[in-house]
Amino acid sequence: MYKIILSFxxxxxxxxxxxxxxxxxxxxxxxxxxxxxxxxxxxxxxRKNRNFVGxxxxxxxxxxxxAYYGDFVEILEQADFIExxxxxxxxxxxxxxxxxxxxxxxxxxxIKPVEHNMATGFSGTLxxxxxxxxxxxxxxxxxxxxxxxxGIDLWLVRDAKGRYSYEASPAETALAVSCFPLTAKxxxxxxxxxxxxxxxxxxxxxxxxxxxxxxxxxxxxxxxxAQLLCGMAGPVKRANAIHIKFKPNVKVExxxxxxxxxxxxxxxxxxxxxxxHLLEKVTVxxxxxxxxxxxxxxxxxxxxxxxxxxxxxxxxxxxxxVVFYMIISHKSKDIGILKSIGVSNANIIKLFFGFAxxxxxxxxxxxxxxxxxxxxxxxxxxxxxxxxxxxxxxxRTIYAIGDIPNQMDFRVLAVIVLSAIVACLAGAFLPSxxxxxxxxxxxxxxxQL
Amino acid sequence: xxxxxLWLRYLRKKKIVFLSIAAVALSVALLIVxxxxxxxxxNAFEQSAVETMGDIVLAPPIKFAKYRLLIERLEQxxxxxxxxxxxxxxxxxxxxxxxxxxxxxxxxxxxxxEKVTGFKRFLCKQKSSSRQPSFEIPGFPEKLGGFVGVxxxxxxDEKTDEYDxxxxxxxxxxxxVLTTGAASRAQEHRGTRTQVKRRALKxxxxxxxxxxxxYVDKTFIxxxxxxxxKALYPNEAEPIADQIQIKLEADAQADVAMAQIRGxxxxxxxxxxxxxxxxxxxxxxxxxxxxQSQYVAELxxxxxxxxxxxxxxxxxxxxxxxxxxxxxxxxxxxxxxIIKSCGTTSIAVALVFVGFGACVGxxxxxxxxxxxxxxTKNINTIEEWIRIVFGLKLxxxxxxxxxxxxxxxxWASALPIxxxxxxxxxxxxxxxxVIAAGTRPVNVLRYE
Numbered sequence: 001m002y003k004i005i006l007s008f009x010x011x012x013x014x015x016x017x018x019x020x021x022x023x024x025x026x027x028x029x030x031x032x033x034x035x036x037x038x039x040x041x042x043x044x045x046x047r048k049n050r051n052f053v054g055x056x057x058x059x060x061x062x063x064x065x066x067a068y069y070g071d072f073v074e075i076l077e078q079a080d081f082i083e084x085x086x087x088x089x090x091x092x093x094x095x096x097x098x099x100x101x102x103x104x105x106x107x108x109x110x111i112k113p114v115e116h117n118m119a120t121g122f123s124g125t126l127x128x129x130x131x132x133x134x135x136x137x138x139x140x141x142x143x144x145x146x147x148x149x150x151g152i153d154l155w156l157v158r159d160a161k162g163r164y165s166y167e168a169s170p171a172e173t174a175l176a177v178s179c180f181p182l183t184a185k186x187x188x189x190x191x192x193x194x195x196x197x198x199x200x201x202x203x204x205x206x207x208x209x210x211x212x213x214x215x216x217x218x219x220x221x222x223x224x225x226a227q228l229l230c231g232m233a234g235p236v237k238r239a240n241a242i243h244i245k246f247k248p249n250v251k252v253e254x255x256x257x258x259x260x261x262x263x264x265x266x267x268x269x270x271x272x273x274x275x276x277h278l279l280e281k282v283t284v285x286x287x288x289x290x291x292x293x294x295x296x297x298x299x300x301x302x303x304x305x306x307x308x309x310x311x312x313x314x315x316x317x318x319x320x321x322v323v324f325y326m327i328i329s330h331k332s333k334d335i336g337i338l339k340s341i342g343v344s345n346a347n348i349i350k351l352f353f354g355f356a357x358x359x360x361x362x363x364x365x366x367x368x369x370x371x372x373x374x375x376x377x378x379x380x381x382x383x384x385x386x387x388x389x390x391x392x393x394x395x396r397t398i399y400a401i402g403d404i405p406n407q408m409d410f411r412v413l414a415v416i417v418l419s420a421i422v423a424c425l426a427g428a429f430l431p432s433x434x435x436x437x438x439x440x441x442x443x444x445x446x447x448q449l
Numbered sequence: 450x451x452x453x454x455l456w457l458r459y460l461r462k463k464k465i466v467f468l469s470i471a472a473v474a475l476s477v478a479l480l481i482v483x484x485x486x487x488x489x490x491x492n493a494f495e496q497s498a499v500e501t502m503g504d505i506v507l508a509p510p511i512k513f514a515k516y517r518l519l520i521e522r523l524e525q526x527x528x529x530x531x532x533x534x535x536x537x538x539x540x541x542x543x544x545x546x547x548x549x550x551x552x553x554x555x556x557x558x559x560x561x562x563e564k565v566t567g568f569k570r571f572l573c574k575q576k577s578s579s580r581q582p583s584f585e586i587p588g589f590p591e592k593l594g595g596f597v598g599v600x601x602x603x604x605x606d607e608k609t610d611e612y613d614x615x616x617x618x619x620x621x622x623x624x625x626v627l628t629t630g631a632a633s634r635a636q637e638h639r640g641t642r643t644q645v646k647r648r649a650l651k652x653x654x655x656x657x658x659x660x661x662x663x664y665v666d667k668t669f670i671x672x673x674x675x676x677x678x679k680a681l682y683p684n685e686a687e688p689i690a691d692q693i694q695i696k697l698e699a700d701a702q703a704d705v706a707m708a709q710i711r712g713x714x715x716x717x718x719x720x721x722x723x724x725x726x727x728x729x730x731x732x733x734x735x736x737x738x739x740x741q742s743q744y745v746a747e748l749x750x751x752x753x754x755x756x757x758x759x760x761x762x763x764x765x766x767x768x769x770x771x772x773x774x775x776x777x778x779x780x781x782x783x784x785x786x787i788i789k790s791c792g793t794t795s796i797a798v799a800l801v802f803v804g805f806g807a808c809v810g811x812x813x814x815x816x817x818x819x820x821x822x823x824x825t826k827n828i829n830t831i832e833e834w835i836r837i838v839f840g841l842k843l844x845x846x847x848x849x850x851x852x853x854x855x856x857x858x859x860w861a862s863a864l865p866i867x868x869x870x871x872x873x874x875x876x877x878x879x880x881x882x883v884i885a886a887g888t889r890p891v892n893v894l895r896y897e
Contacts, residue, residue, distance in 0.1 A: 019772055023765045030762050063549050092541055092551045094647075096630055101511075103630040105539040105551030178647050179541065179549075180628065186546025188626065196628045196647045297848040304843065308759070311479060315472040315765040322465060322772040329780065393754065395747050 010327055010355050017355075020323040020424070021363045023316045028367025028420050031309050032413065033374055038305060039412050040405020042298045046288075048210040049295060051121035053287040054084070056256050058263060059241030060281045063091050064186045065232055067275035069239040072266050076242065081250045081258060084118025086111060089226040090240040091179050095219065098174035098200060106154065107218045108179065110226020113137060119243040125207040127152075128170055137222045139204040141172045146225060147204025148175060153216035153400075155206045160386070162396030164208070173203040177221065181231025184238065184275055189231035197229045212400040213294070236275050252286050260284040313423055320359065320427025324352060328435045335435050336443030345436035352432035353425060360424030364417045375406040455784075456805045459777060466777075469770045469874075470813040476763035477817025477870050478824065483759060484862035485825045487752035489855035491745055497662040497851075498737040503533070503565040503694035505707060506740065507714060510731040512536065513724075514687040519717045520561075523695060526713065528706035530698045533561035534690035536674050538681060540629035544602060552601055553668045554629060556677030556690075559583055565696040571658040572596065573614065574621060584655050584673050586622070593676050594655030597625075600667030602657060608836070610845050610852070617657055624653050627670070629681065650680045661853065663846040703736050710734050766813075766870075770806055770877030778802065778881040778888075785885050786893035795886035802885050806878025810871035818867060821858070828856045 010017060060066050069087050076085045089110030096103045113136040117123045123133035126149065128140060137147035156164040178198040181189035201221060209215055224233070232238040246255035267279045288295060328335070335348060382404060385391040394401050459466060516534040523532045536556035543549050559582040563569045569582045584594035602620050605612050628649045652672060660666055678689055697706050711734050718724040718732070738745075778785070785798060824831065829844075832854060836842050846852045 016772065016775065019768050023768050026765060027762060030758055034758060064546070092549050094539060094541055094551075094628065094630055103539045105541065105553070107551070178628065178630070180543050180626075182549070186548070188543055196649060198647055293847065297845065300841070300843055303841075308479065309762070311475065312759060312762040312765070314475065315763070315769060318468045318472050319765060319769045319772055322468065322769060322776060325465065326772065326776045326779070329776070391750075393750075395743070395750075398744065398747055 004354065008358070010331070014327055014330075016323050016326055017359060020320045020359050020427075021366070023319040024360055024363025024420050024424060025367040025370065027309075027313055027316050028364040028416060029370045029374070031313075031416050032368055032371030032408075033378075034305065034309070035302075035412050035416065036371070036375055036408050037378075037405055038302050039409050040407055041401070042295075042302055043409070044210075044405060045298055046295060049291040050287045051124065052209045052211060052214060053290055054086070054119040054243040054245045055252050055287055056244040056246070056259055056284065057241050057287065057290045058244065058259060058282060058284050059088075060278075060283070062186070062281060063230070063240065064182055064184060064278065065089070065230075065238035065240040066278040066282050067184070067236045067238050068266075068270050068273065068279070069242060070237065071270075072263070073242060075262055075266060076244060076259070079258070079262065081247055081255055082244055083247045084115065084120075084245040086116040086119040086243045087223065087239040088116070088241045088243055089221075089223060089230055089232060091226070091230045093177050093179040093219075093229070095178075096176045098176055104154070106151075108177065108221055108226055108229075109218060110221050110223045110230070112223045113220075116243065119245040122207075125209045126205050127166055127208070128205045135204075136220070137204055139172070139202045140169050142202070145202040146199075146222060148177070148201035148222075149205045149207050149220035150175075150203060151215040151218045152206040152208040153212070154219070155203070158397050158400075160392070160395075160397060162400075162402055170203055170205060174200050175203060175219075176200050177219070177229065179229050181229065183231060184234070184236065184278065197231070199225060199229055201225070210400055211294075215400065238275075238278070252288075256284060256286045310419075313419070316420075317423045317427040320356065320424050321431060324356065324428045324431035325434075327355075328352070328431045328438075332435075332438055332443040335438050336440040339438070340440040348436040349432045352428050352435055356424040356428035356432075357421060360421035361417075363424070364420040367420070368413065368417065372408065375408065378406050379403045455801055456808055459781075459805060465773055466809060469766070469773045469809050470816065472766040472769045473810060473813025473870055473874060474817035474820060476759075476766045477814045477866060478820035480756060480759055480763065480866045481818060481821030481858070481863045482824050482828075483755055484752065484866065485821065485857065485859040486828065486854065487748065487755070488859040488862060489825075489857040490849075490851075491748050491752075492857065493851055493855035494748070495738045495741055495745065497660070497665065498741050500566055500568070500660065501662070501665055502737040502740070504697045504703065505695040505710060505734065505736050507693040507695065507710060508733050508735075509691070509718070510728060512689045512691040513718075513722055514685070514689050515717075515721050516688060516690040516693065518721060519693060519713070522713050522717065523693070523710060526706075526709050528697055528701035528709055530696045530701075531561060531564045532693050532695040533558055533565045534674060534688075535692045535694060536677055536681075536690050537692065538629045538677070540627045540670070542601065542670065543626045543628075545623075545625075550601065552598075552627070552670050554627065554670050554672055554677060556674035557671050558674055559671075562694075565694050568658065568660075571660045572656045573599075573618060573659060574656045582656075586653050586655055589653070592624075593650075593652040593672070595652040595673075596656050596658050596671040597654050598666040598669045599657050599659040600663060601670065602654070605846060605852075608842060610842060610847075612659065614659075621654050621656060624651055626651050648680050650677075652676075661846075661851055663850050663852070667847075707734050707736070763870075764873075767873045767877040770809060770874050771880060774802055774806060774878045774881035775884070778885045782888055782893045785888045786890040789888060790890040790894065798888070799882040799886035802878050802882035803875050806882070807871055807875040809878075810874025813874065814867040814870045817870070818863060821863065825856050825858045828854050 058072070073085050073087055076082050091108050093106055093108045094103050095106055111122070113122065113133045117133045123130055126133065126136060129136045135143070136149055139145050139147045152164060156166065158164055176198055178196050181197045183189045207215070207220060227233040227237065244259060246252065263282070263284050267282070270276050270279060338348065382393055393404060520532045520534065523529045538554050540552050540554045541549055542552045563582050570576050572582060575582050584596070586592045586594045599612055599617060603612055603617050626649060628647055630647055658666070674690065675688065678685060682689060695710065697703065714732060714734065715729055718729045789795070789798060832844050844854050
């Protein structure tokens with residue numbers, strides 16, 4: 001009991017303890033705000049990537065693609081752990097709006113919209129055909145034309161608040177899409193006759209995945225048309241990837257493992273076929289591995305920020321150390337009295353550790369509360385700053401970010417609070433040991449009183 | 450003298466003061482490293498634009514003829530050292546089996562371009578040659594040669610982020626195919642309309658360039674401007690270009706030079722090309738650095754936000770100095786009382802502690818500046834060691850544009866940081882100094 005009483009007494013009576021408390025609160029406040037925003041950005045980025053990719057991808061990086069994808073799609077569709085399967089064509093193309101001199105190099109993705117929506121969050125990225133994904137490639141102005149869905153940043157401009165000026169209905173625009181058709185060996189399929197395939201598509205919708213690179217460089221085409229353009233619609237049809245979504249109760253790792261087994265069996269079964277060599281470079285990857293190059297960069301930035309805060313947080317440990325050192329120097333008489341009535345060294349250490357715990361807990365509590373209040377008002381504050389001073393944390397015309405993420409992640413908060421308490425305990429460690437080693441006979445002698 | 454004596458004594462006797470020095474040093478080092486890395490990244494980014502496009506870029510809305518006359522006129526001005534023309538078009542490149550990628554073709558004149566941007570030093574094969582860079586394929590003068598960015602033909606190693614140049618040099622001499630589009634007017638029943646005709650073009654890789662800027666290395670292909678024109682616009686009789694890139698004299702002022710260039714352009718477009726005022730006004734004359742200004746402004750803002758965040762956290766160092774000085778004042782009250790009883794004024798006593806605080810700030814900042822300098826200068830080695838020890842590749846050119854972390858120490862940012870920290874340290878010592886000044890010898894030195 002005396003430990004609790006003395007801990008509270010030191011905390012409230014010794015004004016110098018307020019400093020330790022203030023330092024902890026300040027650090028926790030900053031770390032909570034920065035880490036919440038960073039974690040929010042990373043989580044949001046991952047969610048968008050998963051939405052774009054699905055749970056798992058069976059595919060090859062080569063633009064030649066792989067054969068017999070249809071047979072494997074059938075196998076996957078029969079599996080009880082799979083919800084959706086979508087074969088996809090991927091390549092590069094040049095697009096030119098008909099009637100202009102402009103040409104843009106883009107990535108193309110040939111999809112079957114309904115199937116692709118079963119495997120990914122495709123329909124959620126559309127604007128005009130959000131509710132009816134089956135008509136994604138049917139331009140509203142003439143459903144008989146072959147449509148294409150264009151990445152939103154290729155089509156519309158973001159304003160200063162990150163909003164697009166959507167049109168009421170898609171404008172009638174023809175896009176000439178050209179690409180190299182490739183043979184199963186990777187050579188140019190039309191080497192003797194102009195080498196290029198060109199077809200005109202009509203703008204039917206735009207797609208906003210929220211991923212800057214995707215939205216600024218990708219157009220979706222109907223699967224069969226893309227297959228023809230890329231030279232993959234020969235006697236042995238080819239595709240570049242199969243996107244898969246697992247049933248809700250299936251873990252991604254487990255699902256990928258099962259798909260890998262299925263693929264291995266399938267590849268073995270097809271090993272005698274003519275185009276079996278194309279199956280050798282096919283891999284099965286989870287969505288995270290498939291988009292690793294993009295996700296890893298953000299995760300690393302988060303790690304670097306954490307390391308930098310840990311470095312700066314060392315100062316807090318120093319402050320706690322100094323404050324405790326001072327309190328112990330001043331309270332040597334209390335310690336002498338406590339020890340003279342039989343309190344053990346361990347209990348003296350416990351007393352100061354309890355005090356340190358209290359400083360850490362209350363300091364981080366206040367920092368947390370202040371951080372929560374700040375995060376709650378952060379977007380309003382940014383809007384106000386933008387309206388009055390044209391200041392934005394991120395220029396929305398450059399970055400594909402909507403509101404600044406301000407949802408607190410309780411796991412992150414727990415780690416921050418725990419780190420603050422550990423920092424306080426670390427800072428209090430040496431002074432507590434010194435307090436425990438004080439001898440009553442020295443601290444209570446007349447010359448010291 | 451007394452102050453110096455006391456400062457040295459407190460430094461020697463009160464080891465805890467070193468904690469405040471360490472905290473100050475840590476904060477200063479961190480702030481200097483952050484400011485330097487951001488600023489050197491921004492400088493590298495701007496420099497990369499200059500190395501790709503020269504000092505000033507003249508870009509009309511449509512392509513134009515007679516560019517040699519324009520260049521001649523530009524080179525006659527005092528401000529312009531030299532200029533070169535480019536003709537650009539997006540394209541698809543077929544590199545080999547199953548290997549297709551989107552690229553940007555620039556038709557260039559290698560000699561003049563070397564004078565404007567000094568791009569020869571980026572060429573793997575020709576950089577050591579004393580001759581001007583050339584598209585010629587040795588032994589095959591009839592073949593069309595081109596320079597290809599290293600990122601177009603190869604990917605950097607996943608772990609080290611470095612290119613295998615031995616393997617890459619073997620690609621030189623290979624023939625590749627690209628397709629691109631050229632606009633032409635087509636007759637229709639309702640009149641004429643513009644349509645893009647696809648052209649396929651075979652060329653041999655004459656050399657590979659490595660600028661260290663990921664976007665340039667990954668995207669660009671250089672071809673002879675005349676050959677590109679022949680392929681894209683076979684019916685054009687005169688040489689055409691869509692951009693003029695200009696190098697200024699070393700002592701030229703960019704604003705003055707741009708005004709002169711605009712004047713020459715207005716004359717050229719009106720008199721030689723017969724363009725109307727609308728087209729002339731649509732032409733942009735801007736510095737390569739200004740072209741990056743929106744992104745640079747964003748980077749500077751992020752640096753500012755990061756410095757504010759770390760500045761607030763570094764405020765803990767001020768609290769630490771306050772704590773330590775408060776402790777010194779409380780435990781050294783007898784010293785203070787004796788000094789005061791010898792006739793030292795309260796202000797002089799306060800100044801001892803404020804000065805000592807400033808000293809802590811100066812020493813801490815000095816150590817922090819050295820630490821910041823060492824870390825910044827060796828950031829690439831540190832990053833490499835982190836990769837070797839933890840297997841974590843922090844810097845990738847595909848993410849952060851450059852192959853190496855730009856690592857120039859920005860003293861212009863470091864000096865205000867150091868000054869602020871010294872002042873902050875003195876402020877941290879202010880309240881303890883006031884307490885010390887308020888010490889009454891009669892109370893402290895009493896026998897009881």
